[in-house]
Amino acid sequence: MSKEDRYLTFALGKGRLANKTLELLEEIGITCEEMKDKNSRKLVFANEELKLRFFLSKGPDVPTYVEYGAADIGVVGKDTIMEENRRVYEVLDLGFGKCRMCVCGPAGAKELLQHHERIRVASKYPNIAKDYFYNKKHQTVDIIKLNGSVELGPIVKLSDVIVDIVETGSTLDENGLQVLEEICPLSARMIVNQVSMQMETERIKKLINDLKAYISAV
Numbered sequence: 001m002s003k004e005d006r007y008l009t010f011a012l013g014k015g016r017l018a019n020k021t022l023e024l025l026e027e028i029g030i031t032c033e034e035m036k037d038k039n040s041r042k043l044v045f046a047n048e049e050l051k052l053r054f055f056l057s058k059g060p061d062v063p064t065y066v067e068y069g070a071a072d073i074g075v076v077g078k079d080t081i082m083e084e085n086r087r088v089y090e091v092l093d094l095g096f097g098k099c100r101m102c103v104c105g106p107a108g109a110k111e112l113l114q115h116h117e118r119i120r121v122a123s124k125y126p127n128i129a130k131d132y133f134y135n136k137k138h139q140t141v142d143i144i145k146l147n148g149s150v151e152l153g154p155i156v157k158l159s160d161v162i163v164d165i166v167e168t169g170s171t172l173d174e175n176g177l178q179v180l181e182e183i184c185p186l187s188a189r190m191i192v193n194q195v196s197m198q199m200e201t202e203r204i205k206k207l208i209n210d211l212k213a214y215i216s217a218v
């Protein structure tokens, strides 16, 4: 296969970030009409003219596809990059999907945090929670992995606090919880396979520069 025939493959996280990613790519002339058919069960889509392929996967799998080179490029939340800790290059903050990773809980849990008590922390992000409490706060805690609706943790007394994403804060509000500590800001990022970056430097750099130019102009 000559170099010109090589497809650049994008792995995009399903869910909240997918549509925004496709809209952004469209702004710089990268379209994939096939992908717009929401009833299709097809998994991989192509733009033959531009020699691009796209697939959607579960967010946490995006860095895996990119690390192994099954995708050259991925788009995923910073939270997923931190949690998965894969060997990929993080090349660009895409400026959407903004939210924060926070320690949250009932107001009463503030004191437990201040006194460095051995508390229970529920999270969909056990690695981020562990890194924050052990390496940044030097606090020994018990981490309990959950797969969603993490706010239930303190409500049903599974945990004292949670480590989770906060965007508008309405999920916390409606459940009598609050942000107790902010861990870091988050947004959608572009990641690149380390070998692809060397082999396809020109195409990937052009893509990054086009995106940068668009993002800084809006």
Ligand SMILES: Nc1ncnc2c1ncn2[C@@H]1O[C@H](COP(=O)(O)OP(=O)(O)OP(=O)(O)O)[C@@H](O)[C@H]1O
Binding pocket: 013, 014, 015, 016, 017, 058, 059, 060, 076, 077, 078, 079, 080, 097, 098, 099, 148, 165, 166, 167, 168, 186, 187, 188
């Ligand atoms: N309010 C929010 N809640 C969760 N993620 C958000 C929010 N706002 C922006 N994001 C970003 O969107 C990304 C994708 O979120 P989404 O909920 O679609 O996927 P997920 O967490 O993998 O979901 P699923 O519950 O389907 O496993 C997150 O990783 C995060 O970076």
Ligand SMILES: O=P(O)(O)OC[C@H]1O[C@H](OP(=O)(O)OP(=O)(O)O)[C@H](O)[C@@H]1O
Binding pocket: 147, 148, 149, 150, 151, 164, 165, 166, 167, 168, 169, 170, 171, 172
């Ligand atoms: O601050 P807010 O705007 O309320 O958004 C934050 C909420 O959204 C996410 O949950 P999601 O809807 O992805 O469901 P999940 O709890 O099952 O992961 C996140 O885990 C919070 O629960």
